[in-house]
Amino acid sequence: MQINPDRFLSDLHRLRGFGASGVGKGVVRPAFSDPDIAARDWLAERMAEAGLTVHHDPVGNQFGLAPGPSLLVGSHSDSQPEGGWLDGALGVICGLELARASAEAGGPAISVANFQDEEGRFGVTTGSTIWSGALSLDQADTLTDRDGATFAEARGAMAHLAGGFVDPAQFTGFIEVHIEQGPWLFEAGEAAGIVTDIVGIRDMRITFTGEQNHAGTTPMHRRRDTFQGLAAFAALLNERFQNVVTPQTVWTTGHVDLHPGAHSIVPGRCTFSMQWRDGNGDRLARMEAIIRDTAQEVADARGLGLEYGTLLGLEPVDMAAPLREALAGAAEQVCPGRWRRMQSGALHDAANVAKLMPAAMLFVPSINGISHDFAEDTDEADLIIGMQVLAQAVADLR
Amino acid sequence: MQINPDRFLSDLHRLRGFGASGVGKGVVRPAFSDPDIAARDWLAERMAEAGLTVHHDPVGNQFGLAPGPSLLVGSHSDSQPEGGWLDGALGVICGLELARASAEAGGPAISVANFQDEEGRFGVTTGSTIWSGALSLDQADTLTDRDGATFAEARGAMAHLAGGFVDPAQFTGFIEVHIEQGPWLFEAGEAAGIVTDIVGIRDMRITFTGEQNHAGTTPMHRRRDTFQGLAAFAALLNERFQNVVTPQTVWTTGHVDLHPGAHSIVPGRCTFSMQWRDGNGDRLARMEAIIRDTAQEVADARGLGLEYGTLLGLEPVDMAAPLREALAGAAEQVCPGRWRRMQSGALHDAANVAKLMPAAMLFVPSINGISHDFAEDTDEADLIIGMQVLAQAVADLR
Numbered sequence: 179m180q181i182n183p184d185r186f187l188s189d190l191h192r193l194r195g196f197g198a199s200g201v202g203k204g205v206v207r208p209a210f211s212d213p214d215i216a217a218r219d220w221l222a223e224r225m226a227e228a229g230l231t232v233h234h235d236p237v238g239n240q241f242g243l244a245p246g247p248s249l250l251v252g253s254h255s256d257s258q259p260e261g262g263w264l265d266g267a268l269g270v271i272c273g274l275e276l277a278r279a280s281a282e283a284g285g286p287a288i289s290v291a292n293f294q295d296e297e298g299r300f301g302v303t304t305g306s307t308i309w310s311g312a313l314s315l316d317q318a319d320t321l322t323d324r325d326g327a328t329f330a331e332a333r334g335a336m337a338h339l340a341g342g343f344v345d346p347a348q349f350t351g352f353i354e355v356h357i358e359q360g361p362w363l364f365e366a367g368e369a370a371g372i373v374t375d376i377v378g379i380r381d382m383r384i385t386f387t388g389e390q391n392h393a394g395t396t397p398m399h400r401r402r403d404t405f406q407g408l409a410a411f412a413a414l415l416n417e418r419f420q421n422v423v424t425p426q427t428v429w430t431t432g433h434v435d436l437h438p439g440a441h442s443i444v445p446g447r448c449t450f451s452m453q454w455r456d457g458n459g460d461r462l463a464r465m466e467a468i469i470r471d472t473a474q475e476v477a478d479a480r481g482l483g484l485e486y487g488t489l490l491g492l493e494p495v496d497m498a499a500p501l502r503e504a505l506a507g508a509a510e511q512v513c514p515g516r517w518r519r520m521q522s523g524a525l526h527d528a529a530n531v532a533k534l535m536p537a538a539m540l541f542v543p544s545i546n547g548i549s550h551d552f553a554e555d556t557d558e559a560d561l562i563i564g565m566q567v568l569a570q571a572v573a574d575l576r
Numbered sequence: 577m578q579i580n581p582d583r584f585l586s587d588l589h590r591l592r593g594f595g596a597s598g599v600g601k602g603v604v605r606p607a608f609s610d611p612d613i614a615a616r617d618w619l620a621e622r623m624a625e626a627g628l629t630v631h632h633d634p635v636g637n638q639f640g641l642a643p644g645p646s647l648l649v650g651s652h653s654d655s656q657p658e659g660g661w662l663d664g665a666l667g668v669i670c671g672l673e674l675a676r677a678s679a680e681a682g683g684p685a686i687s688v689a690n691f692q693d694e695e696g697r698f699g700v701t702t703g704s705t706i707w708s709g710a711l712s713l714d715q716a717d718t719l720t721d722r723d724g725a726t727f728a729e730a731r732g733a734m735a736h737l738a739g740g741f742v743d744p745a746q747f748t749g750f751i752e753v754h755i756e757q758g759p760w761l762f763e764a765g766e767a768a769g770i771v772t773d774i775v776g777i778r779d780m781r782i783t784f785t786g787e788q789n790h791a792g793t794t795p796m797h798r799r800r801d802t803f804q805g806l807a808a809f810a811a812l813l814n815e816r817f818q819n820v821v822t823p824q825t826v827w828t829t830g831h832v833d834l835h836p837g838a839h840s841i842v843p844g845r846c847t848f849s850m851q852w853r854d855g856n857g858d859r860l861a862r863m864e865a866i867i868r869d870t871a872q873e874v875a876d877a878r879g880l881g882l883e884y885g886t887l888l889g890l891e892p893v894d895m896a897a898p899l900r901e902a903l904a905g906a907a908e909q910v911c912p913g914r915w916r917r918m919q920s921g922a923l924h925d926a927a928n929v930a931k932l933m934p935a936a937m938l939f940v941p942s943i944n945g946i947s948h949d950f951a952e953d954t955d956e957a958d959l960i961i962g963m964q965v966l967a968q969a970v971a972d973l974r
Contacts, residue, residue, distance in 0.1 A: 430791040
């Protein structure tokens, strides 16, 4: 099968016209926003032109369906509040171009998926999570965004398009093309990454409670200072993780709130975020045990109270071997020696779809590892290589 | 001279009626608020009844002036947004009762001071700072509170009362009675603290700048994580201070701001407050050098940028020996063995007034060391002892 690079790149650039940020190639296209819905309407036309039957489900997931059994290929066209032009949009256009090229070549049958709210305006990969059955529609409808709008209200904006949920049984598998979002491929000068697995995530809030006091009159030995507790916790945790983690393991505290937050008051309460990711479920559990033991030890030593928020847990997901190896074989044909097998440190729709059918992912390089930023970009030669690897893999699967 | 404990306590309780919080004995009486001005109007009547000439200066400082040379005694009646009933109000009523008792005893001449905005709605000990000459009226007028109101606007609420600034040359000295705000006297079961000096304060914001990144796809070795920088800085600082500090030295980080403050984003910027206090100017300077060296070392080791905000510097202030020793001698007469010499870890109006005349301070115990809280309190027996120590010291000064 022959892909059409010009048609592929042209559609990719036309798509970034919806919600264009005016800064570089960036886009502002959050789920269910006017630009997001306009982009999906335009994509629906492209899918129809490709001979696909357009279908929207009740939560805004968009499909271009081929008749009979087919391979599903796609990603998501919604973006972060300050998003890049590729991210999930690349995977959707890859699916569209593959469907066109495959139809021109007489098969195989390709359907296209464009999931809704992957970027988590409401939940986390909301649309594909609901489709996979991991989140009920009733639960989802109560989710709110930062401005207090509910998912129920938001999906109302696409209600006029909505049919039922698509039966996953018609799909033989799912392939998602996405930018890496990390630095590995770019720094190695490689063109393709074959995802072995999508890492699991653990995320929770931790709160130390101490005693709010005057920063001038309270002697150090008498303080129950929650900031000092946080600093001690973070330092101990880094030491104790060393014997457990791999070079791919990551852990992050991205939010800290000290109360009352004044220069002259010893903070009586400190709430902070603790998130860790790894491809191995046992390692995630060992890290959780270390986190809880260390926090308790710090609290006991300093006379602090300790509270935990809800633990968000997403399990690691292995990619399906047949699809994964077809992508690997195709990469070796298209860009020999310039590809690698790698983990996905970011969550993707494929992690949800894997609950319904065999799923695999293909990464292209992110320049300087930048994503979720207007500056996000990938060399167009690498975009074309990614498209060719996808097409070759699908051809080889026959 | 004989003080009148009932009259003293009665006025103290009447004063807490202005801006009563309804929670315990707490008050809400910020500088220039309606309750603050009403309290000052009521105090003006008490001063006049005591035979003093009431005078307000352009910045809301209130005086009850005795004719000729006099000893100035007082503090401030404004409170924190959530303040205790004593704090500075105690010192003002002590001055009032002393003026009455002294007049009844035929002298010595006592004037009363009630400074404005000691609690720093606008600056830091604003009223007495301006009177001391350390801050010009023009500079002060541009200061704003949390809601953006300017000092110029606020002092307009007392403009109808305002005369000129009072000539400090008429005062032979200044004595301020205040609650300790710390735990030392209460824990030792002592009744009086004779302040040897008011500690100096250094305060600045420190900002680490790194690289904002995806918390899933950015490997640890490639991160420039400003939270990790803060944690490393805090841990190193505690170690390095050990050889420099005394049991009275304190240092505090009460505010931390991570940007953008999301669970899934490596924080690219961290701004935090660093405040340290000590009675010795050289030690404050040594601590500053350690702070700057340690921050630079952490920044260099982690590839972070480093910026400092304005350094607020208040020098330590020694209390005047003659007044201080008169208070010490009186304490030994009134509560033998139940008093101590001690530092003030908190800033007070006396630190400013000391630039104009000999100044001294007397502390009474704070139950559980609590202050700037509705729960702030002191045993009334200890309040009376404090009043008696003040009166005895003034009598002995003749």
